[in-house]
Amino acid sequence: MATRFLPSSGGRARAIVFFCFMVVVWMLPTQARALPEQSSTPDDIPGMVAVDLEDSLSQPELEAFGSEFGVSLSPSSILSARTRIHAVTVARENVHALLERLRKDGRVQHVEPVAKVHARWVPNDPLFQEQWHIQRVGAIQAWQVSTGRGVTVAVVDTGVACENHEAFTISSDLADTWCKTGFNFVDNHPHATDDHGHGTHVAGTIAQSTHNGIGGSGLAFHARLLPIKVLNAQGWGTTLAVADGVRYAADAGAHVINLSLGGARASRILFDAIQYARSKGALVVAAAGNNGQFVEYPAAFEGVVAVAATDSQDRLASFSSWGPEVDLAAPGENVLQQTICNGGKDRCELFSKFSGTSMAAPHVSAAAALLMSLGVTEPGRVQAMLEASAEVPEGEIKGGPRFGQGIVQVGKAVRATVGVQAATRLALVFGLTAYVGRRIRRKGGFSRFWRPGFWLMALAFGPGLLAWAPIIVSRVSLPIDLLARPVPDWDLLLGVSVHRWLPLAHVLIPFSLSAVGFGIRWARPFIAGIAVGIAAYLGSVPLLELTTGNLISRLLLATWALINIAGCLWLAVLHLDEREVSS
Template identity: 40%
Template sequence: MLGFPSAPVLASGAAQAPVSLVVGLRADAEPDERGADVVDKLEESVDVVGSEPLDAAVAVDVPADQAAEAAAALRADPAVAYVERDHIAGIAATVPNDPSFVSQWGIKRAGVGTAWDTTRGRGGVVVAVVDTGVKAVPDLSGRLLAGYDFVNDDTNAADDQGHGTMTAGVIAAAGNNAVGAAGICWFCKIMPVKVLNSKGYGTYSDIARGIRWAADKGADIINLSLSGTEDSQLLRDAVAYAGGKGAMVLAAAGNLGHSKPHYPAAIPSAIAVGGSTPGDLRYSWSNYGGWVDIAAPGCNLAQGLNGAVSQFCGTSSATPFAAGVAALLASTSPMPTAAMIRSALVSSADKLPGAWVDPSGGRVDAAAALASLRAAQDALVQDEVPPAAAFVTPGGGALVRGTVQVSARVTDNLGIAKVELLANGVVVIVDRSAPYSLPWRTAVRGGTVTLGLRAYDRGGNVTSAARRVVVDNWGPTAKITSGPASGTRNVRKTKYVTAQAADRNGIRRLELLVNGKVVQRSTGTRRTFAVQTWKFGKTLKIRVRAIDRAGNVSNTATRTWYR
C-alpha cells in the first residue's frame, strides 16, 4: 500500500533542506506570466532556491528557516489563490501474506466470473496506473501503452519498485492464457504513469501532473494506489480536471487502520476504496469511515517484476480490483459515461456489516454492477449511425508552431462519448465535451504532420478524419550585412543599416529596433533601414528582428553606437 507520511524521513543534518511550496495561481492572467511574477515578487523578501511551473500553479523552493515568511508573503500576493507544502508520498509497509489466501477468492466473491459471461473487457478501454511505473511482465504483454515518468521527466515509465506492476496486474492481467493470474479486465489497455521513485516516494506535484497527463492522453479510468494524510488543493484541482475530461478516478483509502481521511481518496469526486476480507469484513489495516465509498477484495494475486505470482495485499490491491470492475463496465455498449459507471458500481455494491464504508456503497459486485448499468443502457436506442467529424482549425496545409488550438465539429444522433486528437497516429489529447477544442503541443522542430480526429459516439461507433499541417518551430536566420560597426563613435546624421533574413517557410517581416523599441518595419527578406541618429540620445543600440511566416523570431547581434 502506498502511504504519504506528513513529511519525508530526513537523514541527519537534513533539517536545513529547502522546503517546496505549491503556490496556486488565480485565473486572471497567463499562467507562465503569473508564476514568473509571483516568484520575482517573492525574491524581494526571501531567498528563492528554485521554482518550477505547474498547471495553474508554481512550485517554489525556499530555505526551511524562511518557509513561514515565504508562505505569509505569498498569501498576501493578490495573484495567489492558495499556498501549501509539496508533500511527499511513499509506500507504507505492505500487509504480510496470509497463508489462507492461496487462490483468487476475490474473483468469485465479487461476482467477476459471472460478469465475464457478458464481457471480459475490450482494447479500447484505457486504465492509467499512476504509480511506480509498470513493467511488461508476461501477463501484460502487448497491452502497455506509451507512458511517462514524472520522477525523471522522461518517456521511460518502467517500474523500478514493483508496486505499479502488481497494481496493473490486478486490473488487467490476461486471462485464460496459462500464465500468471487472471486480472479483472482481460483486454483493457494499461497506461503507465510513473510518479513514485524506486523507494515508493513522490511529491504531490508529480502525482497531480500525472493525473492531468493521463486525462489528457485519454485514460477512461485513473487508478491511484497511493494515499496521504494531508489534503491538497493541487490534488483536488487535478482530480477535478480529470473528471472534466470524462475520466473516472479511484484512489486507495490507506492502510493505517483508522478513520482519518486520506487523500486523494477523500476528495469527493474520486472513489475511495477500502479493503475487504473473504468474509466481507474490514481488514484491520484498511482505513474506514463515511468518506470511504466502496470496498473491494484486499488481497489479490499478481505478477511481480520477476514474473512470479504472489499475494498483493492492501488498499493498493483493493483499488485496482475496483478499477478493473469499472473498466469492465466501460467496455460495454452503448459506451457509458463515468457518471453512469460510478452510479452502477456504488449503488449495486453488496452492503457490509459494521458501517465501515458509506451506507450508500458496499463491497463491489461486478455482476450486479453490470446488470445495473445494462438497465440504464437499455433506455438508450440501439445506435448504428456513426458520428460526423471534421476539422475546423487549423486549415489543411496550415503553417503552425508552439501550442496549436485544434477545433473540431463533431455531431451524433445520440451523443458523443469522446473525441481523440492524434499526431502521426499517436493520441495526444482527448476531449469528452463540446465545443471540441484540443490543444496540441507541437514537438517537432519542423516538417509535415498528419493530424487525425477519432470520434466515438455513445453506441461505440467510430468516425475518423485527417488533415496535414506544416510545423515550423525553427527560427529564421537574420544578420546585418552593412552599416556602422558596433563601438562606432561620433555617429552623425542619418546612418544606414542593411539586414537580411532567410527561412524555409518564408519571412513575414523585418523590424529595426533602436534602444529596444521598434522604429521601422518592412516586409520581405532584405531591407536597408535609415537611422536618424539625432533622435535617439547619446547611445544607440541597434538590432534587427526577423519574424518568419509561422511567427518564430530571431534577432541579429546588437550594435552599439555613440554620438
C-alpha cells in the first residue's frame, strides 16, 4: 500500500499566509509611469484636436456640447458610439485656446492634438543608436520600402572580412551578409581577405548584417558584397590595381562600385576602366579625398559620383576635400562599424569609429543600392534621384563646391520613388482597362470588369498588390516585399542584371497562359488582368526612365514596350469580351 504524504498543520498555515500575502500584493494598485506633458510635437496635425468625452453622454448632449464650444464633433471611427471619442477641426491659431477651455470642462476625459504616427522598423543591433550617420541619411524611413535586395555592391579596397580562409576569418557582424567571391589583386588569387581593416569598415556601412542582435547596422543590409582587394596591408595600392579591380567588378556584374580611395594622379588607364564600368551599367562612387582642398582622383573624373564628408552637425568635415567636382555629401566623421585587428587574423575584431571621405562614400553607394532594388537600374537616373532628394545645409547653395547637390537623403529618395511608381502604374491600369472596355464595346461586345480575378492580377502585375504596404508595415520581411512589388519586379531578387532584360514583363506570359487557359471560363479574367497589369508596368518603364539612359536606348525600349503593350491589350480584349466567352 502506497504511503500518502500530507503537509503538516504548520506547513498548511504557512501556505495559507503566503497565499493571502500574494493576493494582497496582486490587489495593490501599481504606480503607472506618468505620461509626459507635451505642448506640441512635430507630428501634430495643425488644426486637429481629439476630444474624449464621458461615455454616458447621449447624442443630444453631444450636440449641445458641440454648440456650446462652437465646434463640430466628427466621430473618430465606428467605435465613437461607444467610446465618445471625436475629432474637432479648428483654425490652427485657435487650437491652444480651445485645448485650455476643453480641459476645464468636467465632461471631457481627455483632450489633445491629433498627431501622425508612422510605421517604423528599427533593428535590434545594440550599437545602432550610436550610428548617427546611418540615421542621418534617412535609414529608418528607407527601410520601410527597400533594403537593397538583388543589388551587388563592389568594395574595391583593402579587402573585406567576409570569408574564412587560412588564418583569416569572417567578421561576426558580416556572417549574415551575402558575400560573393571577389579577387585579390595584391596577391593575385580569389580570396579578397582584409589585412588592414579599412575595407571591412567601408563594407559594414553598406551591408553590415542587421537585426541580428550583434554590433551595428548596414544601410543596404540585404545587398550583396563583392570584395575586391587592390590595397595592401599598409593601405595603399597602384592605379593599375585599382583599374583592374574596377574592370573586374564590372565584369562580375557589380551594379555599384565603391572606391573609398584616391590620389593625385589622373590616370588615363583608371579613367578608361571607370568608363568601361559605366558602359556595363555600373554606378561608380568615390571618396572626394581628405586633403581639405582639391578633389582627388578617381572622384574628380567625369562619370564618378564624388562624395564629400560631413559631421554630425551637417558641417563640412575639416579634412574633406571640396571643389566643383563634388556631387554629393554624406556623413564621414566618427562613423561606427565593425572592422578587423591584428591583420585580420586570430578572429580579432572590434567596433571602431573611423573618419574620412572613405566613410562618406559607402553611404552613397548603399543609398544607390536601395534605389536600384526598386527597379531604377540606370546609373545616371539613380544619381539624379539621389541628387534631387539631397538636402543642402542652411546657408549653402545646391550645386555648390562644398556639398554638391547636398547631403544624401535616401529615405526621401526611395519613398518618393515608390510613390511615383505605384501611382503611375495604378493610373495606367485604370486607363488601359477603360481602353479595353471601349474596344470591346466598339466591337459590339460586352464585359464585366468587376470580376475579382481581373483586378487581383491587374494590381499584382501593375503597381503591386500591396504597393502601399510600407505605410503600415516595413518591406524588410521577404513575403511583404514580394507582395508590395509588382510581379515583373520579382526578378530583381535574382539580381538587377536579370531585371534589366524585363523577363517577367513580356507579352509571352499572358500569351502562354492563354494557350493553356483560354477554354477555361473562370481563368479568363485572371489572364486578362495579367495582360493589363503587364501593359501598365511596361508603360511605366520608359515613362519613368527606369532602365535606360541615352536617347537611342530609350527609343528602342519604348518601341519594344509598345509592341508588347499592344499584344497584351489584344489578349485582354479577347479574354474579357463576354461575347467571345459565350460563343
